[in-house]
Amino acid sequence: MEYDEMLDRAIEETPEIDGTSERFEVPDPEVRQEGNATVYENFQATCSRLGREDDHVMKFLQNDLGTSGHIDESGRARLTGEFGADRIAAALDEYVEEFVICSECGLPDTKLEREQGALLLRCEACGARSATSE
Structure with missing residues (x-):
């Protein structure tokens, strides 16, 4: 096979990717306090946007925030302790840096x-x- 043919084939098989990272935005965490727990309301939407499993994201948040928690039946993350949206957003930024962005x-x-x-x-x-x- 000649070089030009191989090059054409490689170009055909390359997936179409929109080459800007600006199209990728993590949704701002919507959190509220409920007793001694922080409820992360849009946890499922965030995981979907990241294209990652809920359990993997949850495990990371627990480790990063130094707390325990679980995903409730409606898909919200419930974290033990008080965490503001800024703190959770910072943890998500670290997750994206390590597990999402090339x-x-x-x-x-x-x-x-x-x-x-x-x-x-x-x-x-x-x-x-x-x-x-x-």
Whole structure:
């Protein structure tokens, strides 16, 4: 196969990606206090926007905030203790930096994959793969 044919084939097989990271915005957390718990009302919408499993995001929030919590039957996150929207937003920013944004090209077009027990971030835009912490 000639170079030009290979190049044409590679271009055809490259997925269409809108090359701006500005299109990616994390919804602001809507939180309220309920007794000694913080209820994160739009938790499901945030996880959907991130394209990540609820349990993975919840585990990260618990570790980052140093608390316990659970996802209730209506899909809200309930975190033990008082946390403002700013604190939760800061934790989400850290999550996005580590588990959503590609470290090579800076785009959010990534998937988490498990390979030989390790958690990898695979970018569908540039093809980069990088190891992440659990």
